[in-house]
Amino acid sequence: xxxFHLNLSLMTxxxxxxxxxxxxxxxxxxxxxxxxxxxxxxxxxxRIHALFLGDSPGLGRAIAEHPEAGLDPTVLFSHVxxxxxxxxxxxxxxxxxxxxxxxxxxxxxxDHVTGGRAAFNVVTTFSPNAAAAFGYDRxxxxxxxxxxxxxxxRAVLSLWDGWDDDAIVGDRTSGRFADPGRIHxxxxxxxxxxxxxxxxxxxxxxxxxxxVQAGGSPGGLALAARYADVVFTVxxxxxxxxxxxxGTRERAAAGGRDPGQVAISLGVVVLVAATEREAxxxxxxxxxxxxxxxxxxxxxxxxxxxxAAITPDTVLTPDVLDAAPDPPGSAGFxxxxxxxxxxxxxxxxxxxxxxxxxSGHRLLVGTPEQIADDLEQWHGAGAADGFxxxxxxxxxxxxxxxESVVPIxxxxxxxxxxxxxDTLRGNLGLAPLAPGHDRALATREPSALPA
Numbered sequence: 001x002x003x004f005h006l007n008l009s010l011m012t013x014x015x016x017x018x019x020x021x022x023x024x025x026x027x028x029x030x031x032x033x034x035x036x037x038x039x040x041x042x043x044x045x046x047r048i049h050a051l052f053l054g055d056s057p058g059l060g061r062a063i064a065e066h067p068e069a070g071l072d073p074t075v076l077f078s079h080v081x082x083x084x085x086x087x088x089x090x091x092x093x094x095x096x097x098x099x100x101x102x103x104x105x106x107x108x109x110x111d112h113v114t115g116g117r118a119a120f121n122v123v124t125t126f127s128p129n130a131a132a133a134f135g136y137d138r139x140x141x142x143x144x145x146x147x148x149x150x151x152x153x154r155a156v157l158s159l160w161d162g163w164d165d166d167a168i169v170g171d172r173t174s175g176r177f178a179d180p181g182r183i184h185x186x187x188x189x190x191x192x193x194x195x196x197x198x199x200x201x202x203x204x205x206x207x208x209x210x211x212v213q214a215g216g217s218p219g220g221l222a223l224a225a226r227y228a229d230v231v232f233t234v235x236x237x238x239x240x241x242x243x244x245x246x247g248t249r250e251r252a253a254a255g256g257r258d259p260g261q262v263a264i265s266l267g268v269v270v271l272v273a274a275t276e277r278e279a280x281x282x283x284x285x286x287x288x289x290x291x292x293x294x295x296x297x298x299x300x301x302x303x304x305x306x307x308a309a310i311t312p313d314t315v316l317t318p319d320v321l322d323a324a325p326d327p328p329g330s331a332g333f334x335x336x337x338x339x340x341x342x343x344x345x346x347x348x349x350x351x352x353x354x355x356x357x358x359s360g361h362r363l364l365v366g367t368p369e370q371i372a373d374d375l376e377q378w379h380g381a382g383a384a385d386g387f388x389x390x391x392x393x394x395x396x397x398x399x400x401x402x403e404s405v406v407p408i409x410x411x412x413x414x415x416x417x418x419x420x421x422d423t424l425r426g427n428l429g430l431a432p433l434a435p436g437h438d439r440a441l442a443t444r445e446p447s448a449l450p451a
Contacts, residue, residue, distance in 0.1 A: 003429030004048045004379060004414050005386030006406070007090060007265060010039060014393040015269045015356050017066035018289030025395055026122050030067040033079060039398055040080045043087055046402035048418055049427055050088030050119060052232075052388050053077070057097050060128030065294060074110050081114050086419030086427065088117040088232075090212055094125040096145050097134045100155035101195055107209050108160055108199060116205030116423035120156070121212040121232065123222075124149050148192035148221025152444040153211070153227050155193050158186040160208035161438035162198045185441060206423035207433040212265075216244075216332025225251035227441070229430055230263045232388055234332045236354070240339035241266055261431055266384035269298035269356035270376070271365045271392035272400035279365045286392060287353055296348045302333060302360065312349040316344050333360035361390060368404035375405075376414060 012030040013019040020027050029043055033207035043051055053073040062068055073091035075206045081089055091110065103120075124145040131139040140148070165276040167182035187199045203258030214219065215229035231248055271286075273279035296314070297307035302325040303316075318341050323335070327380050337355065340346070346354065356363040364374055375387060391397035409415035421427045 002188070003263070003385070004409075004416075005263065005265065006409075006415060006426055007050045007052045007088075007386070007388040008039075008043050008048050008398065009038060009222055009267075009388060009390040010051050010053045010394070011390065012070070012284060012394050013067065014126060014286075014395070014397065015361070015390045016286040016289065016392050017062075017397070019286060019393040020066060020290075021289045022285065022393070022395075029395070030070045033071070033076065036076060036080045038386055039394070040084060040087060040333070042399055042402045044084045046406040047418055048087060048256070048402065048406075050090050050117075050424055051080075052090040053092060055092040055094075056122075056123075056125060056127055056130060056255045057094060058127050058133040060129045062298075065291065077118070078110055081117065081300050086117070086422075088119060088210075088424035088427065089114060090119040090121050090210075092121040092123055092214075093150040094130070095122050095129055095149040096125045096140060098152075100152045101159065101192055101197060101199075104156045104159040107335050108201060108204060111204035111206065112140055112201065113231060116425070118204075119210035119212050119230070119424060121214060122149060122153060125216055136447070138400045139173075140216055143219060144192075146215075146217065146223060149219070149223055150189065150226070151190035151221065152195035155186060155188045155195055157199075157208070157211070157227065157438040158188070158442035160203065161433075161436065162186060162440075163202040165203075165435050167202060186442075188442075206425040207435075209440065210424050210428065210430070214332075215358075217337055220331065221248070224248055224262070225255050225257070228262060229425070230265050230428065232265050232267060233384075234336045234360050234362075235266050235338040235383060236340035236360075238378060238381055238383055240377065242381060244335075245382060254301070254353075258431075263385040263428060263430070264383075265386050265388045266378070267361040267388045269361045269363045269372060269392055270370060270371060270397055270401055270405075271363065272371060272397050272405060273365070274367065276367065278395065279367070282393075282396075283353065283363075283365055287349075290352075291322050292349065295352050299352055299355070301347050304334075310348055312347065312352075314348045315345050316341055316348060316351055317345045336360060338363075356390070356392065363392070365392075368400070368408055369404050371401075372408040372412070375409065376412065379414070 024337045055073050056069045107120045125363035162184045164182040168178050169176045183198050187196045210229045212230045213224045214232040245264045252262045253259045289350050292312045296310050300307040302311040318338055321338050410417050419427050
């Protein structure tokens with residue numbers, strides 16, 4: 001895989017979640033569809049590969065301080081990509097709180113609507129609020145969530161690959177529209193997922209949505225190695241990011257896959273400024289927009305620490321993390337933060353800044369040239385095949401990245417100047433899928449795959 005890809009996150013108000021408090025910001029921008037259409041226009045003009053939108057079902061207490069997950073990504077993308085020709089859509093959904101049949105049908109519809117430019121980012125969701133909203137007494141354990149995720153993905157892949165290319169006969173003379181013998185039913189009787197059936201529409205122009213996976217636990221790493229086309233990950237240090245990419249490719253190869261067909265997309269929170277002085281001022285402005293105590297507690301919860309014992313000035317070291325129980329949240333976040341603290345201890349406030357408001361992703365601040373230099377360095381070192389750019393303040397940094405950073409990368413020959421294919425899969429440099437490929441993959445039991 002030689003394609004240097006760039007995806008752009010649509011999270012609003014930005015990955016510094018208090019950005020809505022800044023002057024001239026619209027608190028309702030996170031549900032403003034017209035605004036999202038304008039962002040899509042900007043992204044396509046810059047030839048960005050895809051827009052990325054995270055999602056988590058169930059409303060939490062963070063809504064008191066900032067927006068949480070907003071509009072359903074598949075519904076939103078079906079609207080905002082109308083009129084675009086090359087821009088892709090990476091829509092997030094939970095394998096824990098969805099039906100595989102309903103999700104497969106919805107995402108394949110999005111893939112048809114966009115002409116083959118959709119992707120499914122599968123997450124397992126650990127939020128207690130989501131569990132309660134869906135009628136669970138508790139959040140399923142991580143091992144349980146990933147066992148279901150494996151069965152879920154196998155079911156979805158099999159459903160997407162249910163129609164042979166010649167299943168539609170269209171014989172006007174005989175009146176035979178389709179050959180049912182060329183439409184294959186999915187039959188899966190697992191511990192978590194049980195279904196029998198086939199989808200009512202054939203594959204899309206790219207055959208099925210690109211499969212994106214985000215998760216750094218052992219279960220998440222195995223899921224990525226088995227099925228993912230793109231792995232969305234976190235990396236605070238260059239060494240940790242390189243090791244993650246190498247490890248992912250090795251696991252894919254061990255499972256019989258071409259490691260060059262697994263693209264690593266590294267999340268980076270970006271703040272773009274005309275000068276270093278402006279950059280520092282903007283960082284302080286965004287940090288000041290967040291409540292320092294609540295910010296400290298948020299970081300503590302992410303790391304599995306007791307929020308009551310944490311202040312903004314608490315110094316964090318790897319030993320502090322090692323003494324805590326296993327964190328309930330992202331294992332990738334925890335791994336990345338530990339690598340960062342191994343290089344230098346940080347206060348909670350410093351970590352809040354370095355991890356972009358507690359998102360866990362690396363904060364990259366600078367002028368357009370400095371940001372382009374950094375992305376080129378990390379890509380050249382083997383940290384990633386491309387990047388998912390996460391604007392610090394979407395109202396400012398989305399446009400500054402597309403208008404000032406992308407042209408520099410294009411002049412350097414790193415980033416394409418136009419879309420090279422009609423589908424997202426083609427633009428990412430992924431090989432076409434043959435009919436039956438995913439059905440065969442879906443029939444393999446997890447025990448036969450790398451752990």
